[in-house]
Amino acid sequence: MPIRSARTLLICLLASGLVGCRLLMSIVMLPVGLVVAVVGGIAGILVSSEHPGADTDLVARGYRIERRALDVTIAEDSTFEGRLVLERTATAPDGIDIVEVASLSFDPSVQELELLDAWVTTPDGEVHRVGQEHVFDRPAASERGAPEFIAGLTRTVLFPRVVVGATTHVEWRFTQTAPSTLGFDYVWKPPFAIDVVESRIAITHHTDVPLRWAADDGFEVAESSDGDLRTITATLTGYERQRAERAMVAARDVVPRFQATTSESWESVGAAFHAAFADRVEVTPEIAAVAEEVVGDARGLEAARLVHEWMCANVHYVVVYLHPMDGWVPHRASEVLENRYGDCKDLVVLFASLLRARGIAVEPVLVNNDRSFVPYELPTPLQFDHCLAYLPDFDTWSNPTDRYLELGELPVHLSDKQVVVAGEAGRLARTPAGRSEENRYTVRQRAELGTDGIFRGTTSMELTGRAAGLFREQLSASPDLEVVADHLLAADPRGGVGELTSTDVADxxxxxxxxxxxxxxxxxxxxxxxxxxxxxxxxxVNAQLVREMLTTRERRYPALVMASHTHWRTEIVLPEGFVHGDVPERVELETAAGRYTSVAEVGPDGVLVIDRELVIASDRFAPGDYAGLRTLLLAVVVDEERILVAERTGSAG
Known part of the structure; x- marks a missing residue:
């Protein structure tokens, strides 16, 4: 945890999308509801094998998809049935754990799932069929730790005798027995870092079903008709795995995607969520009393800020792992207040109810809670997996699930992206972009070199905005701040030990x-x-951590960092009898990515004072703009690793 604490702030300031970081993306916060609405249709029933986490998708390796064949038939009422065949080969030892397991999640109240066949072909050509003793049903991951939410199941096949070179084969048959209130939606994309020999998607639907599709380059799409039935066949062949980059956006922004949907518009998606959300907002006597106690005489934005802070401190966010087939209907605000826990939209319901009691309007907002910034070409509820709150009277946003960010602050991956404000009509909007002046990190250090050659120093750091929010979370999870200090000091070639204290991270x-x-x-x-x-x-934000952001490879994907303003002030005191030689020259750099300045001066007292400032202008940089960002970061590293010289004066003997 301490190591992650140090790296997390670098990620806050420089590399929010760094491959391997689990702070932002290991938790996939997807909407869940008390009432199942079958939002995603087929996307729900196939989610376990089709939707790996964002980081997993970037670093997956050790296997190859030989064949993936999906055949679906949609009836006039949007119920459907179909089959999925999946063949994967373990190409390295670290792919065995993936290839030896196949699983799908489903809701037995509205869906049926049957395993038709499964076998393993070993490298010597032997075929080993999977018996029923290797097939298991268990509660879906979304239910674990989420009482009263949903009742999905995950069916898992465990393949025997899987070694490098073995190929597993699984065939499923599935049926949707009740139509989705939001129609039919499906999206598929190849895993970013995995070769795909062939993937074929065939969707047959009645002509009365208003199905539309979109496909990126790489897919070959054919359409055919037979009476009242229309078939769309999309085939992807020869997809080659890609190499992840530091601080890159989500994989789904850079891989080819196929999409099919009956959704009419983004506005209709928002209106559908509003219909499920609106009557859950309520002002009961208990809610009114809490609002009065929390807000007191405050009005307007100050009242909203107090409610936001109370929510962060008193209502626990239940992290729910689930799939898009589950409902969008939140619990009633009175239930959330009583339980003092809930998922993202439950918290927004309570937040909206408390503010309604004070005459402040709140609108729910649908957003995708990952590093993806390129919306799907066609409107679909599968674009979204998280709920925010918007205060239209103040043009202010709230993410009440993040207890370490103040009202109006959104993390990097939720900033400057397309969302749907779920008002009665629904409307497209965009969250605000990050601003460097609102995300500051200031560090002041004084280091005194003793006659024993050891530097002894003091440090003071102040953080505001999103940088403060992410590090608050890490400090709260770090049991021993002394260990945090020691790991930060280990970045110095001379090593070190120290102690660290902080103000109340929850304030x-x-x-x-x-x-x-x-x-x-x-x-x-x-x-x-x-x-x-x-x-x-x-x-x-020391040189070793900044160096991890540097590369001479040509950038292929957008970089996700953080608009921020960092200020270092360091004072160096030498032993008596020594004077500083030539001080480093002044540095002033400015690129489209921001600016970096460094000024070093020796004061009348002989103390060397080095002032450095790094301003990163925006959160996201296109590949062609990375060079400007690299220039600034490289200057930071060169400055910090510069060798300074001091001379002993003659009088010192």
């Missing part, structure tokens, strides 16, 4: 302030001349 009304004391482990050699690097001290 959103004030900036996060951390302070610490530290010393290096490896001494500087002291002779008539000193050669040393400025110690990094306890710094959340």
């Amino acid at each position: 959103l009304s004030r900036p996060l302030v951390c302070s610490g004391e530290w010393r290096t482990d490896v001494p500087v050699l002291i002779g008539t001349t000193l050669h040393y690097m400025v110690p990094s001290g306890i710094d959340f």
Whole structure:
């Protein structure tokens, strides 16, 4: 946890989408409801094998999809039935765990799922069929830790004798017995880092079903008709795995996608969610009493801020792993208040109810809670997996599931992206882009070099905005801040140990302030001349972490970082009898990505003061703009790793 704490703030300021980071994307917050509405249709029943997590999709390896064949027939009432065949080969040891398991989730109240056949072909050509003793049903992941929510099942096949070179084959038959209130929606894309030999999707539907489709380059699509039936066949062949990049956007933005939907418009998707949401907002005597207690005499935006902070401190967010077939109907606000927990839209329902009691309007907002910023070509509820709140009277946004961000603050992956505001009519909107001046990190350090060659220092850090929010979360999860300090100091070539304290991480009304004391482990050699690097001290954005963002490879995908303003001020005190030699020259750089300045001066007291500022202008950079960002980050690293020289004065003997 301490190591992740250090890296997380770098991710906050420089690399929010860094491959392997679990802070933002390991939790997939998808909408769940008390009443099943069968939102995603076939997308729901196929979710377990079709929708890996964003990070998993980027780093998956060790297997190949030989064949994937999906055949679906949609009836006039939008119920459907079909088959899925999937063949995968383990190409390396780390792919065995993936290939030896196949699973699908379904809701037995409205869906039927049958395993038709499954076998393994080993490298020597032997075929081993899977018996019923290797087929298991268990509660879907969404139910674990989410009482009273839904009742889905996951059916899993465990293949025997899987080794490198073995191919597994599974065939499923599924039926949707009740139509979805939102129609039929389906999306498929190849796994980012996995080769796909062939994938074929065939959807047959009655001509009365208003199905539309869209396909990116890479898919070959054919259409045919037979009486009242129309068939769309989309085939992807020879997809080659791609290599992930540091801080890249989500895989679904950069792989070919096929989509089929009966959704009429984005506005209709929002209106459908509004219909499920509206009557759950209520002002009961209990809710009114809580609003009065929390808000007091405050009015307007200040009242909203107090309610937001109360929600963050008192209502627990239940993380739900589930699939899009589940309903969009939240619990009633009175239930959420009584339980003091809920999923994303439950929290928005209670937030809206508390503010309605104070005369403040709140609208729910549908958004995708990942690093994807390219919406699907056609409107679909599958675009969304999270619910925010919008306060139209103040043009302000709230994410009440994030207890470490203040009202109006959204994390990088929820900023500057298309959303649907779920009002009565529904409307498209865009969340605000990040602003560097609203996300500041300031660190002040004083380092004194002793006659024993050891640097001893003090550090003070202040964080505001989104940077503060993400690090609040990490500090709250770190049992020992001394270990955090030691891991940060380990980034310095001389190592070090230290202590770290912070203000109350749960207090959103004030900036996060951390302070610490530290010393290096490896001494500087002291002779008539000193050669040393400025110690990094306890710094959340030190050279080693910044260096991880640098590459000379040509950038292929957009980079997701954070608009931020970082200010370092470091004071260096030498032992008595030593004076600083030539100080580093002034650095002033400005690119389309932002600016970097560095000024070093020796004061009358002989103390070397180095002031550095890094401003990153936006959250997201196209591949062609990465060079400007790299120029700034490289300047930070060069500055921090510069060798400084000091001379012993003659009087020192």
